[in-house]
Amino acid sequence: MRTTIKSLEQTIGTLSAPSKMPCFSFSIPASECKVGSRLRKIEKSTCAKCYAHKGFYGFPSTRKSLANRFDKLNTCDFDLWVASMTQLILKKEKSGFFRWHDSGDVQTVEHLERIVQVAKNLPQISFWIPTREFKICKEYIDKNGKFPENLTVRLSSWFRESAPSKKFADSVGAVSSTVGYKESAHECPAGSQGNKCLDCRACWDKSIPNVDYPLH
Numbered sequence: 001m002r003t004t005i006k007s008l009e010q011t012i013g014t015l016s017a018p019s020k021m022p023c024f025s026f027s028i029p030a031s032e033c034k035v036g037s038r039l040r041k042i043e044k045s046t047c048a049k050c051y052a053h054k055g056f057y058g059f060p061s062t063r064k065s066l067a068n069r070f071d072k073l074n075t076c077d078f079d080l081w082v083a084s085m086t087q088l089i090l091k092k093e094k095s096g097f098f099r100w101h102d103s104g105d106v107q108t109v110e111h112l113e114r115i116v117q118v119a120k121n122l123p124q125i126s127f128w129i130p131t132r133e134f135k136i137c138k139e140y141i142d143k144n145g146k147f148p149e150n151l152t153v154r155l156s157s158w159f160r161e162s163a164p165s166k167k168f169a170d171s172v173g174a175v176s177s178t179v180g181y182k183e184s185a186h187e188c189p190a191g192s193q194g195n196k197c198l199d200c201r202a203c204w205d206k207s208i209p210n211v212d213y214p215l216h
Contacts, residue, residue: 003087005092008091009088011084013068013071013073015089015092024093027066028070028101028103029063029103030057031053033047034105035134039158046132046156046158066104078114085114090122097127099128101131112136113144115127115129116144116147119150123150126201128154129153130177131154131155134168137172147172149206152175153173156177156178157176157177161179164181166209176209178212185208187211
């Protein structure tokens with residue numbers, strides 16, 4: 001297997017590089033979200049004003065990259081995709097952190113299994129994945145057992161100003177995130193620091209049970 005960055009990108013697509021993040025990410029079209037696409041039609045949902053449907057994500061070049069990653073995810077063999085993603089992250093990511101899905105969400109249990117296997121292959125990197133696909137997470141746990149220690153799964157609340165689903169999160173070994181939930185012990189500081197993470201890594205930190213994002 002060739003392992004140049006170019007050959008790896010031809011196999012699985014490029015990594016994304018959100019300006020807010022301290023690291024690379026992997027993204028697919030937000031239009032392909034399962035739960036998110038339904039929530040987007042509901043005014044008080046956390047998906048109603050989804051950032052991944054506007055701005056930079058609407059540029060033709062970005063949309064082409066998103067679609068290419070999605071196509072490769074669906075057509076590339078499990079082992080080849082995992083091996084290629086492992087090598088691509090290893091070659092490009094120097095921060096020690098990585099985010100899954102700055103746009104889009106988990107599609108199937110197998111998709112989540114791919115993500116988990118990459119995390120297992122790279123124990124030196126801290127991975128974070130926000131997801132609204134609670135059912136898929138439960139199906140994964142029932143089939144495979146717990147998530148690896150270096151993968152922080154944050155279950156994203158479906159509705160603004162709503163409490164996190166702590167009981168369910170605990171049942172699958174995950175933590176949570178909310179939008180506009182005033183009782184959260186931790187609030188994302190990006191809004192007061194140029195919309196950037198800077199030195200904050202709370203989203204990757206399993207010891208922080210809930211991260212709240214401001215209403216938008």
